[in-house]
Amino acid sequence: ASKRFGTTFAAIQNNFSKLFVELFGEGATAEIVLEDPDDLLESPIEVLAKPSGKKPCILTQLSGGEKTLTAIALLFSIYLVKPSPFCILDEVDAPLDDANIDRFMNLIRSFSDSTQFVLVTHNKRTMEAADRMYGITMPEQGVSRLVGVSFDHDLQLIA
Amino acid sequence: ASKRFGTTFAAIQNNFSKLFVELFGEGATAEIVLEDPDDLLESPIEVLAKPSGKKPCILTQLSGGEKTLTAIALLFSIYLVKPSPFCILDEVDAPLDDANIDRFMNLIRSFSDSTQFVLVTHNKRTMEAADRMYGITMPEQGVSRLVGVSFDHDLQLIA
Amino acid sequence: MYLSRLEIHGFKSFADRMVVDFSPGVTVIVGPNGCGKSNIVDAVRWVIGEQRARILRSEKMDNIIFNGTSNRRSLGMSEVLLTIENTRGVLPTEYEEVTIGRRLFRSGESEYLLNGIQCRLKDITDLFMDTGMGAGAYSVIELKMIEDILSDSTQDRRHMFEEAA
Amino acid sequence: MYLSRLEIHGFKSFADRMVVDFSPGVTVIVGPNGCGKSNIVDAVRWVIGEQRARILRSEKMDNIIFNGTSNRRSLGMSEVLLTIENTRGVLPTEYEEVTIGRRLFRSGESEYLLNGIQCRLKDITDLFMDTGMGAGAYSVIELKMIEDILSDSTQDRRHMFEEAA
Numbered sequence: 329a330s331k332r333f334g335t336t337f338a339a340i341q342n343n344f345s346k347l348f349v350e351l352f353g354e355g356a357t358a359e360i361v362l363e364d365p366d367d368l369l370e371s372p373i374e375v376l377a378k379p380s381g382k383k384p385c386i387l388t389q390l391s392g393g394e395k396t397l398t399a400i401a402l403l404f405s406i407y408l409v410k411p412s413p414f415c416i417l418d419e420v421d422a423p424l425d426d427a428n429i430d431r432f433m434n435l436i437r438s439f440s441d442s443t444q445f446v447l448v449t450h451n452k453r454t455m456e457a458a459d460r461m462y463g464i465t466m467p468e469q470g471v472s473r474l475v476g477v478s479f480d481h482d483l484q485l486i487a
Numbered sequence: 488a489s490k491r492f493g494t495t496f497a498a499i500q501n502n503f504s505k506l507f508v509e510l511f512g513e514g515a516t517a518e519i520v521l522e523d524p525d526d527l528l529e530s531p532i533e534v535l536a537k538p539s540g541k542k543p544c545i546l547t548q549l550s551g552g553e554k555t556l557t558a559i560a561l562l563f564s565i566y567l568v569k570p571s572p573f574c575i576l577d578e579v580d581a582p583l584d585d586a587n588i589d590r591f592m593n594l595i596r597s598f599s600d601s602t603q604f605v606l607v608t609h610n611k612r613t614m615e616a617a618d619r620m621y622g623i624t625m626p627e628q629g630v631s632r633l634v635g636v637s638f639d640h641d642l643q644l645i646a
Numbered sequence: 647m648y649l650s651r652l653e654i655h656g657f658k659s660f661a662d663r664m665v666v667d668f669s670p671g672v673t674v675i676v677g678p679n680g681c682g683k684s685n686i687v688d689a690v691r692w693v694i695g696e697q698r699a700r701i702l703r704s705e706k707m708d709n710i711i712f713n714g715t716s717n718r719r720s721l722g723m724s725e726v727l728l729t730i731e732n733t734r735g736v737l738p739t740e741y742e743e744v745t746i747g748r749r750l751f752r753s754g755e756s757e758y759l760l761n762g763i764q765c766r767l768k769d770i771t772d773l774f775m776d777t778g779m780g781a782g783a784y785s786v787i788e789l790k791m792i793e794d795i796l797s798d799s800t801q802d803r804r805h806m807f808e809e810a811a
Numbered sequence: 812m813y814l815s816r817l818e819i820h821g822f823k824s825f826a827d828r829m830v831v832d833f834s835p836g837v838t839v840i841v842g843p844n845g846c847g848k849s850n851i852v853d854a855v856r857w858v859i860g861e862q863r864a865r866i867l868r869s870e871k872m873d874n875i876i877f878n879g880t881s882n883r884r885s886l887g888m889s890e891v892l893l894t895i896e897n898t899r900g901v902l903p904t905e906y907e908e909v910t911i912g913r914r915l916f917r918s919g920e921s922e923y924l925l926n927g928i929q930c931r932l933k934d935i936t937d938l939f940m941d942t943g944m945g946a947g948a949y950s951v952i953e954l955k956m957i958e959d960i961l962s963d964s965t966q967d968r969r970h971m972f973e974e975a976a
């Protein structure tokens with residue numbers, strides 16, 4: 329069991345460093361370390377992140393948007409090891425600025441061959457990058473209804 | 488002390504019901520109750536909210552956006568009793584849809600004679616409703632700098 | 647393997663039956679605050695076996711049944727069906743298409759369904775074992791959880807890694 | 812009464828001195844992720860007397876001093892000055908304009924300033940007593956706190972009501 333954990337951990341570590349650079353750009357580095365490498369099965373896992381040009385910092389010093397991107401990089405580095413057939417993300421793009429929305433959606437796009445994504449969002453930039461869009465409304469107060477599917481990105485649907 | 492708390496509480500209760508309707512529209516009702524009205528100084532305070540047309544529900548059943556609006560209504564009903572000279576809101580508009588951003592900014596506008604507001608936001612609709620805009624960038628990685636002040640809503644500044 | 651259809655009836659704000667057809671790729675769900683988007687996400691969590699009411703933003707499990715509006719009476723049952731295309735045979739069954747279902751009655755009785763036939767919860771969790779899809783897996787993420795993934799309690803993080811091993 | 816000027820030097824990512832002039836009304840602060848917007852909010856919390864490093868997203872208080880980048884050395888001191896227009900005489904002093912200041916040195920020494928003269932923290936908290944402006948008041952709100960205001964722990968809510976009474 330501890331050997332299996334060891335190999336999984338090493339693979340996630342490797343993925344995380346790569347994905348972090350993809351999301352934060354060149355010059356950024358990040359790593360996941362085991363606080364106590366001798367005790368694979370119990371050791372807590374630490375995450376250190378260093379956005380480009382900044383000093384490495386602990387997670388609490390990262391900004392709201394930086395934290396979200398770091399968590400997404402971690403989540404996807406686990407998906408690379410054990411792909412999940414589907415992934416539902418509920419407004420995780422809310423803290424991101426436009427440039428990071430684009431990077432986030434590029435990452436989603438690169439995974440969308442092996443994983444199906446369903447994203448709940450209010451952000452028009454995220455909507456534009458999707459394949460399909462469903463709208464939910466409440467024509468009768470308190471009762472939800474599906475509005476329609478728009479393949480051609482006709483954004484008036486949700487205006 | 489308990490008499491003073493009693494009158495303050497009654498004033499906040501009254502304000503909250505009014506502000507809740509302002510933010511959620513006609514038909515919505517909300518109230519704040521003391522779980523144990525005999526013990527003014529120790530009793531916990533419950534908040535019940537009923538968006539228009541829905542059954543009254545406890546706070547955990549409200550949606551992300553509805554919770555944010557309810558908390559804002561509560562905060563401002565306290566400000567009406569004891570105005571704070573300034574209020575800094577850091578990305579509290581992130582969960583709101585466009586219609587609720589407008590209601591939120593209308594509320595802010597109606598308080599801005601007695602309270603100064605500083606809002607951190609990524610939402611263009613919020614930016615457009617403000618009087619002044621400051622930009623922060625990092626021309627040198629890791630070092631923050633003030634970009635400039637734009638009174639005339641020249642949104643390219645932050646593109 | 648992907649989700650191909652979700653049917654919701656009587657779950658939270660979905661008083662009327664709603665059917666959503668999904669395709670592979672990236673789908674977005676949009677709509678005003680409070681219209682029911684996160685309720686759809688909760689419906690998926692519930693049908694794949696979530697037992698904790700708190701995760702579904704409810705105090706008791708029967709809070710997930712439509713509890714009425716000013717014009718409608720509350721319902722007596724909540725039902726969610728999820729159809730999964732098992733094209734790559736990831737699920738340990740010979741069926742091409744698998745439909746799982748879950749029902750909850752006001753009486754407290756609950757039913758689980760597999761391709762229309764009543765089964766036990768264990769049959770559904772066994773089906774998802776090791777596919778990354780079960781209730782404990784990290785396939786449904788909301789913003790608040792992002793804080794948890796990076797939170798100080800490294801216990802949460804360890805759980806994620808162990809799930810993958 | 813309103814905030815008229817904020818000067819930050821050596822606080823978090825503000826290695827170079829920055830001066831922001833505020834006016835009454837509604838001001839927005841914008842910029843990309845990680846550029847320093849919330850650091851400005853933390854600077855205001857700090858200068859009005861916040862003593863808890865956790866609220867400033869730091870483990871120890873000296874983490875708020877600029878700790879360098881790949882091209883710059885870390886600084887030895889952090890200073891924030893806040894000028895308040897006391898037009899309606901809300902602050903219990905005869906000055907029209909009041910500037911409060913706070914400094915922290917790497918050595919751990921900290922200083923508080925009132926109109927350029929060193930004072931104690933108590934002088935600053937006394938100044939804000941009953942104006943709704945102190946570190947404990949609800950004048951600085953971030954999204955995470957919205958959850959807290961409505962959270963199950965009604966203790967938080969009681970505190971808000973007591974502040975106002």
Ligand SMILES: Nc1ncnc2c1ncn2[C@@H]1O[C@H](COP(=O)(O)OP(=O)(O)OP(=O)(O)O)[C@@H](O)[C@H]1O
Pocket residue numbers: 470538541542544548549550551552553582657658659660677678679680681682683684685686709710711712713714
């Ligand atoms: N059992 C129930 N019966 C009827 N309505 C319910 C039930 N449970 C929750 N609701 C309603 O569902 C609404 C919340 O829906 P949901 O959280 O899906 O909104 P949302 O679309 O995610 O909005 P946001 O964009 O603000 O996150 C609440 O207004 C609540 O009253």
Ligand SMILES: Nc1ncnc2c1ncn2[C@@H]1O[C@H](COP(=O)(O)OP(=O)(O)OP(=O)(O)O)[C@@H](O)[C@H]1O
Pocket residue numbers: 379382383385389390391392393394423629822823824825842843844845846847848849850851874875876877878879
């Ligand atoms: N003592 C310090 N010295 C130097 N840089 C620091 C220090 N403390 C924090 N930082 C940096 O400040 C950055 C965070 O800034 P901040 O939280 O203000 O971003 P933000 O503009 O609010 O972004 P977002 O839009 O994502 O919320 C981090 O990248 C962190 O490295």
Ligand SMILES: [Mg+2]
Pocket residue numbers: 418550551552683684
């Ligand atoms: Mg939601």
Ligand SMILES: [Mg+2]
Pocket residue numbers: 391392393577848849
């Ligand atoms: Mg921030």
